[in-house]
């Protein structure tokens with residue numbers, strides 16, 4: 355397995371990852387980051403666009419699974435809204451949460467992708483677990499730290515070169 359900080363694919367937002375594309379990539383399990391991927395920090399609601407996207411992905415036969423580092427009630431609240439399982443306090447960049455989702459669903463890592471907004475947590479966790487990483491732009495910078503971190507990630511926010 356080759357390790358790379360570059361994402362397999364890059365998108366503006368999660369809703370741009372179509373069920374057709376997931377099918378073409380052979381994805382059966384899509385693991386969702388929460389913070390700044392499905393909702394900005396702090397909110398406990400989901401936008402209609404994300405709800406509609408998740409519904410379309412699920413009805414195409416792809417399983418969704420939240421794997422979040424968040425320690426608050428947010429992962430559970432969103433999992434309930436979306437009617438999907440979740441793991442919180444996942445400790446990404448550790449691959450532990452992703453591996454747990456693979457073990458529970460029984461889906462092969464080759465048929466799994468993680469959608470997330472951060473290189474140093476999501477991309478590394480996906481790589482260590484051997485699943486694909488679909489990088490999205492953070493929904494909103496709610497504090498200066500997030501903007502600084504984004505700046506530090508910029509060199510790696512391009513799709514990796516496919517051999």
Ligand SMILES: [Mg+2]
Nearest residue numbers: 387389390471
């Ligand atoms: Mg995030």
